[in-house]
Amino acid sequence: MKRFAARIFGLSLFAFLVLAVAVRPATAQQDQPTIVHHRLIPAGDTCATCHKVIYDQWKASPHGANGIQCTVCHGETTAEDFAGMPALSTCATCHSDQVAQLKSDPFMKGKTCVSCHQAHIFAEHQKAPTAGE
């Protein structure tokens, strides 16, 4: 009976681990964007109306400074292919070296760009603002 219980425990642990590994990539950046439907945007609203914190982070980032708009990475919210999670191929249009390295370097296994560069701040580590700033 004890062995049976241990086996059940082992099995469910295994199933959990398999699930955890199988499910995780769906929430990470992939070659294809994760397509979602965005709610309708009232006339006169901009992205900043509802996503103020993200907008401010983006505005202060190298992307904001270089005019890389929200829609460059996410597409138009009205479009069928609106990207809730932009694809690696989107980053590759401007950062092909980094995407190539991510895919080939064993050290990068399981990582995506946002593992190291927080989305919208997208800062290099050395330049990242310290807490409280």
Ligand code: HEC
């Ligand atoms: C009227 C308010 C409103 C406006 C304007 C708006 N959004 Fe959103 N957006 C939301 C809400 C609500 C959600 C779902 C909750 C959340 O994740 O914050 C959302 C979710 C998102 C998501 C995450 C989608 C997902 O589920 O993974 C992205 C990306 C996004 N918005 C981008 C944009 C962009 C880009 C613009 C400008 C073109 C924009 N939004 C304008 C309200 C808005």
Ligand code: HEC
């Ligand atoms: C350089 C590409 C890029 C730009 C430009 C960009 N985003 Fe994103 N955005 C991403 C990535 C990548 C993610 C997924 C981040 C994650 O899961 O950690 C994301 C996720 C989101 C989400 C859902 C997750 C969250 O953090 O709530 C929202 C909402 C969003 N972006 C809104 C915006 C808005 C609004 C702008 C413009 C002010 C914008 N994004 C500009 C790449 C970008």
Ligand code: HEC
């Ligand atoms: C349309 C072109 C474009 C796209 C698409 C784009 N970027 Fe950028 N990115 C830039 C530019 C321009 C800069 C600022 C100049 C530079 O440092 O090369 C930059 C800078 C960066 C930096 C360096 C920040 C720093 O502190 O110097 C990171 C990290 C970054 N991008 C990540 C991403 C990621 C991740 C994606 C995809 C989600 C992405 N970018 C998509 C154009 C782009």
Ligand code: HEC
């Ligand atoms: C394992 C962590 C890690 C991952 C994953 C990662 N980066 Fe970086 N990235 C860094 C570090 C650390 C720096 C700054 C040090 C340097 O100059 O190499 C950097 C620098 C950059 C820069 C500034 C230019 C440069 O080469 O110095 C850009 C742009 C960039 N990364 C884009 C990306 C993109 C796009 C992805 C996804 C394809 C990505 N990074 C994935 C850690 C990472």
